[in-house]
Amino acid sequence: MALKDSEMQAVSIFGTGVLVAALFAPVLVFANAGSGPAKPDNLVAIEASIAYSKTPQKQPQKKIKAPDEVKPEGVNRDENKKPDDKKPDDKKDKKPDLSDLSKFKHSNDDDTETGKPTTDPGKFNGNENGYAEETKGDPWLGKLRGDMQYSPPEIAKGNDAPIGCIHLTADGKIVDSKWIKNTGDDLQTAAEAAIDQLKKTRNANPDPVPTHLLSLTTRWLCFKFTVSSQ
Amino acid sequence: MFQVHRVLAVAILLAAGVASAQPADGVVVDVNGQKKGLYPIATPTSPDSDSAAEIAKIESFDLSVAGVFKVLDPASFLADLRAEGMGLDPQKWKDVGAYGVIKYKATKDDIEFRLYEMSKGAGPTLTKIYKRAGKDTRTLVHMWCNEVVKYYTNEPGFFGSKIAFTAKGKGTSSIVAMDFDGANAYQVSHNGSTNILPAWSPTGGQIAYTSFMRSNPDLYVAPAGGGRPKKISGQRGMNTGASWSPDGRQIAVTLSKDGNPEIYVINASDGSVVRRITNDKAIDTSPAWSPDGSQIAFVSDRNGGPQIFVVSASGGAARQVSFNGSYNTTPTWSPKAGKHIIAYTTRDGGTYDIVTLDIDSKEMKRITQNAGSNEEPAFSPNGRAIAFARAGQGIFIANADGTGQAVKVWSGSATGVDWGPAPKE
Numbered sequence: 001m002a003l004k005d006s007e008m009q010a011v012s013i014f015g016t017g018v019l020v021a022a023l024f025a026p027v028l029v030f031a032n033a034g035s036g037p038a039k040p041d042n043l044v045a046i047e048a049s050i051a052y053s054k055t056p057q058k059q060p061q062k063k064i065k066a067p068d069e070v071k072p073e074g075v076n077r078d079e080n081k082k083p084d085d086k087k088p089d090d091k092k093d094k095k096p097d098l099s100d101l102s103k104f105k106h107s108n109d110d111d112t113e114t115g116k117p118t119t120d121p122g123k124f125n126g127n128e129n130g131y132a133e134e135t136k137g138d139p140w141l142g143k144l145r146g147d148m149q150y151s152p153p154e155i156a157k158g159n160d161a162p163i164g165c166i167h168l169t170a171d172g173k174i175v176d177s178k179w180i181k182n183t184g185d186d187l188q189t190a191a192e193a194a195i196d197q198l199k200k201t202r203n204a205n206p207d208p209v210p211t212h213l214l215s216l217t218t219r220w221l222c223f224k225f226t227v228s229s230q
Numbered sequence: 231m232f233q234v235h236r237v238l239a240v241a242i243l244l245a246a247g248v249a250s251a252q253p254a255d256g257v258v259v260d261v262n263g264q265k266k267g268l269y270p271i272a273t274p275t276s277p278d279s280d281s282a283a284e285i286a287k288i289e290s291f292d293l294s295v296a297g298v299f300k301v302l303d304p305a306s307f308l309a310d311l312r313a314e315g316m317g318l319d320p321q322k323w324k325d326v327g328a329y330g331v332i333k334y335k336a337t338k339d340d341i342e343f344r345l346y347e348m349s350k351g352a353g354p355t356l357t358k359i360y361k362r363a364g365k366d367t368r369t370l371v372h373m374w375c376n377e378v379v380k381y382y383t384n385e386p387g388f389f390g391s392k393i394a395f396t397a398k399g400k401g402t403s404s405i406v407a408m409d410f411d412g413a414n415a416y417q418v419s420h421n422g423s424t425n426i427l428p429a430w431s432p433t434g435g436q437i438a439y440t441s442f443m444r445s446n447p448d449l450y451v452a453p454a455g456g457g458r459p460k461k462i463s464g465q466r467g468m469n470t471g472a473s474w475s476p477d478g479r480q481i482a483v484t485l486s487k488d489g490n491p492e493i494y495v496i497n498a499s500d501g502s503v504v505r506r507i508t509n510d511k512a513i514d515t516s517p518a519w520s521p522d523g524s525q526i527a528f529v530s531d532r533n534g535g536p537q538i539f540v541v542s543a544s545g546g547a548a549r550q551v552s553f554n555g556s557y558n559t560t561p562t563w564s565p566k567a568g569k570h571i572i573a574y575t576t577r578d579g580g581t582y583d584i585v586t587l588d589i590d591s592k593e594m595k596r597i598t599q600n601a602g603s604n605e606e607p608a609f610s611p612n613g614r615a616i617a618f619a620r621a622g623q624g625i626f627i628a629n630a631d632g633t634g635q636a637v638k639v640w641s642g643s644a645t646g647v648d649w650g651p652a653p654k655e
Contacts, residue, residue, distance in 0.1 A: 154298060
């Protein structure tokens with residue numbers, strides 16, 4: 001009786017399995033033979049409570065900002081890097097012909113204005129607050145929060161958390177703000193100072209809103225100012 | 231069943247409360263900050279008051295050394311002070327970064343002070359009128375500034391308190407006391423000998439100090455205003471480094487009557503020995519009684535160089551608490567309730583600096599650095615500031631949290647600084 005190909009394959013796989021089991025089973029059995037739980041008689045007890053290392057106190061230092069590292073210009077620190085084949089002034093020898101660039105111009109390839117969004121997010125709706133949940137934790141928003149430098153003085157009075165909102169434009173500027181919860185205490189003053197700081201920073205150096213966050217520009221973006229204990 | 235309904239009702243009310251604090255869409259970005267740094271406060275000079283400049287100067291100095299305020303530069307003010315008078319436009323002060331503003335109006339009869347908080351609008355949150363009634367302007371301004379500190383911190387201020395120290399002369403040294411800001415200095419000891427290590431009694435009525443007026447370094451107690459000193463301890467050898475118990479009945483002192491300097495507790499009234507605290511062949515000196523009366527810190531070289539140790543005020547085994555460097559001396563306790571913080575002099579390289587150590591958390595803070603040789607610290611009565619002597623320069627005050635710059639309050643050669651109790655209200 002002749003076996004079909006598929007039958008032969010099945011038989012050979014089964015045979016290989018049996019062979020492997022036969023070869024490795026004794027090895028596993030003998031390897032584990034001596035690895036049972038250790039008998040207490042063979043153990044050495046160390047009293048850990050007396051085995052501590054005393055770390056000497058160090059002289060405290062006032063906080064002094066280290067100077068920024070100055071990297072030498074034009075020096076590559078990769079020791080494996082090969083020198084460039086091209087001499088620095090190679091390009092000077094091959095000046096492009098700039099006499100007629102009009103042939104390269106397309107009808108609409110002018111650069112967009114700096115900070116201008118590439119996607120139209122829609123108009124600002126002053127009746128809407130908040131932002132999309134999925135944008136929470138976005139690094140751009142994190143930097144926005146950081147730019148507020150919110151830090152009430154140590155003796156600031158107040159326990160409640162003010163809530164304030166800003167109207168962001170797509171180019172990253174802040175054109176308006178409002179308070180939807182004014183706590184009327186020092187924390188409110190600190191929060192107002194934080195929003196003012198943000199306006200100064202972002203209106204002087206706008207950081208355009210990334211495309212995926214453009215929905216923030218269609219509504220009030222609101223912040224809750226909380227305080228953590230030291 | 232009624233119970234379930236009540237729980238549900240409470241839950242609904244709570245949910246409604248939370249929802250009302252949220253914007254319409256219910257989502258806000260949390261901005262979490264940490265309370266730290268100084269409180270910006272403005273102390274503008276009143277445009278038409280008696281002794282207006284003097285009041286503003288004293289007020290500004292007091293608040294700047296209080297340890298919690300940042301006094302704003304008057305050059306930055308935008309408000310029209312004459313038009314504002316005793317009122318103010320909060321926005322104009324917010325715009326210069328002020329959280330608080332103090333206005334005052336002084337006449338020859340009284341001084342009225344008003345504290346405004348920018349968050350509270352255009353109405354004052356604290357107002358006081360002080361009748362002059364023979365009191366000088368400085369005293370009245372100190373009283374007001376104490377009110378301001380208490381309003382913000384619930385702690386008494388130290389304005390109006392006094393500092394005692396040893397002023398060095400040619401071949402002699404005398405005990406001098408002065409207001410904390412260096413004003414009204416006067417001599418406590420009136421002999422031509424060497425007088426050192428003054429220590430205020432807890433009530434501020436007396437000062438103990440060691441004098442060589444009878445050749446031996448004996449311990450005397452004199453009225454704080456000056457006057458005839460009374461010898462309290464004249465044991466053979468050293469009678470030095472007095473530190474009063476919080477109740478004022480006893481004094482911890484270094485005696486070497488048996489040959490080796492040891493720490494003892496003596497009666498403040500007659501100097502009789504109550505108990506011996508240390509008994510070690512090493513040198514034990516500079517006792518400092520903790521504010522709760524339970525412990526005494528002192529300096530000992532029993533483990534090598536001089537280090538700070540702490541022992542129970544009733545005696546027993548001492549434990550070393552300073553481990554930084556090889557030379558630490560002159561401990562003093564912070565009066566902060568519930569804390570166990572000491573300040574002391576540490577040698578760092580060739581100079582001496584002031585550090586604080588929280589004995590429980592082991593956290594250390596540096597109070598001075600790269601500014602001369604500093605020694606013999608003393609905490610202000612509320613623990614917010616530290617006074618110390620800077621060699622060859624005088625006496626300085628610094629924030630006890632290590633922030634800011636130290637301010638000189640007395641010029642001259644001084645040592646042995648001790649800060650008296652809070653002024654009586």
